[in-house]
Amino acid sequence: MAKKKIMRTDKSFSEVIGLKSVLQNDILNFIFGIILVLLSIYVIIAFISYFSTGQYDQSIILDHSPHEILNKNGEFKNSCGSFGAFVSYFFISRCFGLSAFIIPVFMGMAGLRLVRAYKINLLKWFFCLMIAMIWFSVASAKLLTPIMGSSIFNPGGDHGLYCSQWLENIVGVYGLMAILLLTAVVFLTYLSKETINVVRNILNPVGTLTGRVTFGIKNLAEKNDVQQEPVTTLDDPTVFDNPEPQQVVFTDTNTENTDKGKPETNDTTTKAESGENQKIIINTTGNETKADSSDVSGWKDLSVPIDPHEPWTKYRCPTLDLLKKYENDGKPYIDMKEQTANKNRIVEVLNSFGVQIKTIMATVGPTITLYEITPAEGVKISKIRNLEDDIALSLAALGIRIIAPIPGKGTIGIEVPNKKQNIVSMESILNSKRFQETAMDLPIAIGKTITNEIFMVDLAKLPHLLVAGATGQGKSVGLNAIITSLLYKKHPNELKLVLIDPKKVEFSIYAPIAQHFMAKVPDDNEEPIITDVTKVIRTLNSLCKLMDSRYDMLKLAGARNIKEYNKKYVNHQLKLTDGHEYMPYIVVVIDEFGDLIMTAGKEIEMPIARIAQLARAVGIHMVIATQRPTTSIITGNIKANFPGRMAFRVSAMIDSRTILDRPGANQLIGRGDMLFLNGNEPVRVQCAFVDTPEIERINQYIASQPGPLEPMELPEPVEADSASSGSGGMEMHNLDPLFAEAAEVVVLSQQGSTSMIQRRFSIGYNRAGRLMDQLEKAGIVGATQGSKPREVLIQDKTSLEALLAQLK
Numbered sequence: 001m002a003k004k005k006i007m008r009t010d011k012s013f014s015e016v017i018g019l020k021s022v023l024q025n026d027i028l029n030f031i032f033g034i035i036l037v038l039l040s041i042y043v044i045i046a047f048i049s050y051f052s053t054g055q056y057d058q059s060i061i062l063d064h065s066p067h068e069i070l071n072k073n074g075e076f077k078n079s080c081g082s083f084g085a086f087v088s089y090f091f092i093s094r095c096f097g098l099s100a101f102i103i104p105v106f107m108g109m110a111g112l113r114l115v116r117a118y119k120i121n122l123l124k125w126f127f128c129l130m131i132a133m134i135w136f137s138v139a140s141a142k143l144l145t146p147i148m149g150s151s152i153f154n155p156g157g158d159h160g161l162y163c164s165q166w167l168e169n170i171v172g173v174y175g176l177m178a179i180l181l182l183t184a185v186v187f188l189t190y191l192s193k194e195t196i197n198v199v200r201n202i203l204n205p206v207g208t209l210t211g212r213v214t215f216g217i218k219n220l221a222e223k224n225d226v227q228q229e230p231v232t233t234l235d236d237p238t239v240f241d242n243p244e245p246q247q248v249v250f251t252d253t254n255t256e257n258t259d260k261g262k263p264e265t266n267d268t269t270t271k272a273e274s275g276e277n278q279k280i281i282i283n284t285t286g287n288e289t290k291a292d293s294s295d296v297s298g299w300k301d302l303s304v305p306i307d308p309h310e311p312w313t314k315y316r317c318p319t320l321d322l323l324k325k326y327e328n329d330g331k332p333y334i335d336m337k338e339q340t341a342n343k344n345r346i347v348e349v350l351n352s353f354g355v356q357i358k359t360i361m362a363t364v365g366p367t368i369t370l371y372e373i374t375p376a377e378g379v380k381i382s383k384i385r386n387l388e389d390d391i392a393l394s395l396a397a398l399g400i401r402i403i404a405p406i407p408g409k410g411t412i413g414i415e416v417p418n419k420k421q422n423i424v425s426m427e428s429i430l431n432s433k434r435f436q437e438t439a440m441d442l443p444i445a446i447g448k449t450i451t452n453e454i455f456m457v458d459l460a461k462l463p464h465l466l467v468a469g470a471t472g473q474g475k476s477v478g479l480n481a482i483i484t485s486l487l488y489k490k491h492p493n494e495l496k497l498v499l500i501d502p503k504k505v506e507f508s509i510y511a512p513i514a515q516h517f518m519a520k521v522p523d524d525n526e527e528p529i530i531t532d533v534t535k536v537i538r539t540l541n542s543l544c545k546l547m548d549s550r551y552d553m554l555k556l557a558g559a560r561n562i563k564e565y566n567k568k569y570v571n572h573q574l575k576l577t578d579g580h581e582y583m584p585y586i587v588v589v590i591d592e593f594g595d596l597i598m599t600a601g602k603e604i605e606m607p608i609a610r611i612a613q614l615a616r617a618v619g620i621h622m623v624i625a626t627q628r629p630t631t632s633i634i635t636g637n638i639k640a641n642f643p644g645r646m647a648f649r650v651s652a653m654i655d656s657r658t659i660l661d662r663p664g665a666n667q668l669i670g671r672g673d674m675l676f677l678n679g680n681e682p683v684r685v686q687c688a689f690v691d692t693p694e695i696e697r698i699n700q701y702i703a704s705q706p707g708p709l710e711p712m713e714l715p716e717p718v719e720a721d722s723a724s725s726g727s728g729g730m731e732m733h734n735l736d737p738l739f740a741e742a743a744e745v746v747v748l749s750q751q752g753s754t755s756m757i758q759r760r761f762s763i764g765y766n767r768a769g770r771l772m773d774q775l776e777k778a779g780i781v782g783a784t785q786g787s788k789p790r791e792v793l794i795q796d797k798t799s800l801e802a803l804l805a806q807l808k
């Protein structure tokens, strides 16, 4: 109810009078916009024409009243006829003089805004241009009259003339000049704070000239006396194209003023141009002081979208030099002898089965070569498909896979492993245009296809991924590749990881980035990586709760998904007092969920399935891995909710069927060779290799960057038995210190709303939610009712005091 009330009182004046619905009509706006643009051009032409024709037309205008002025006999000389002559006469001569040109300019802008050709803040422009017009009118009446005295109109129009004379009579000519100067400075300062500097420099010209220092650019590639530091910035992808490190050293006087009060960013890719007014930007990556989260709260400029990276704008994504480069990286090694031998063998084997070939073409990938065969006329593909096993057997090589036919082509593919297998380095994948320029929300660069193309998918679209394969075939490396690609693209405010590792060894390497990139349930245990089964259950339940509360926030914001929600948030369309916060994507990675299902069964399976079913819209995505691809682990429920599948080598065809619903994974060669399925046909991909030292370096780099001081706190999960336990199960020492006060506020106001608690105590949404849960446990408020406030079960303060005493 409270939320509804807030929304109702929010109606703007234009909504109340119904103007908003008219303004929202796109077609009307478009037509009206075009009319305005044309009208503004017409008026400008009329104004210009007035300079030469005004003298003649003015005498006719003065002889007639406005309704008589119809240019029946072509008396008016203005290019825009009698109407143009009259409008020009009125606005230029009678009103604002030369500054009247601002009127059609504004009309044109309004028209372009309505047509939606430009995004213009019309109200702001209206006030600025109006002030400018009045000022220029007065100033030109005073300053230009001596020059344009002979003209038929005063350069400031009647308005300017009247105002300047009136002011001059009161304050004299110097007073008038002072007023004009003062208003100009105030107005320009309002438009740009740079004005202050300009005025300071004008007032102290000597200091300005002596204080200016030169700047220079130092190309570290030429002179290696400074440590090279290529920087991958979040929003400047050009670094990938030009990894040559450049340190730019800028120096100037105006160091103390940063742009619009925002913290200065370290951007080593900024180009140095002229020496005028360039700010100092020094790359101090790695040793910056940690900012304080309270920095954000002061920012109120609604015309500038909120920077989602605030307050950690100095955070830089890991650099490419942290990754290892390999010999022959990205260039497949082609052994012609091997290729010819393979070709001859294939032709021979196929001929022996009575299959004639028209052409054969080889595509050499990093670990596998694809032979694409066009059968001779009359050979049925089904015949080859039936011979699949025999052909594979005759070619007698591990990892042969026959694709008959290659989807979308009338050809047959035979995949044969190369003798020498190249490693696909993570560096070669991340240092690619595909990855660098991707617009994906959660890009995961997995590896290279057989045709040496970078294989990338958007986890946000998948939306969940199941990884399976026998032990030692590259699963853990695959999970690391997924996490690494996300870390190379995402800012800590945009992504949080929940790492679950029952094996206890795989993810411990990520502990250093807990503060920046992890989310955890509140508890005494500081360990950010979850290894214990009970904590896994708690975390998954907590994620379910977070999912529900995110849905509530989306509903309140009128957004359909996290992307829309965050867009609204950065554009100031959400009320912060309603508890809105920028929502990071949450990626849950579970290595070996088979162990978990075996120990906790449904308690694990149910929340996983629930999150998988519903969490896509609220930005929670799961990557779950198992080395036991059996139907008891990968249940129908799990399978149905994990459309993305990554299959590494398995030992039996049945396992391949469990993962991919078809054979294939049993024919892989291991060491990162995999089949990726998302839709119809699986794609064979060589997974990118990222080694432990590389991950350590990346994590150290991230840990040294400015960023959050704590892991993100997930909401306190609802325990299965909490509903029935009532207040009897409450432990007072575990309660939030604000519990008693919050209880009192809720009872006195008879409002069980989380956002009210949040506002009242100026606390975050998570803490307020936790308080509300404790109030529910204590029997003070009822259960959650979607986005409605909860029912308050205690009616007055006396009953509350009795209850609190009982709890103690």
Ligand SMILES: Nc1ncnc2c1ncn2[C@@H]1O[C@H](COP(=O)(O)OP(=O)(O)OP(=O)(O)O)[C@@H](O)[C@H]1O
Pocket (backbone or CB within 6 Å): 423, 424, 469, 470, 471, 472, 473, 474, 475, 476, 477, 478, 627, 671, 672, 673, 686, 687, 688, 689, 690
């Ligand atoms: N993409 C890859 N490129 C090259 N070699 C790889 C790749 N992936 C894995 N390997 C090799 O295979 C070994 C085992 O890989 P990994 O540890 O990822 O297997 P796993 O399936 O996770 O095994 P387990 O289930 O026992 O943890 C690695 O140490 C590495 O030598």
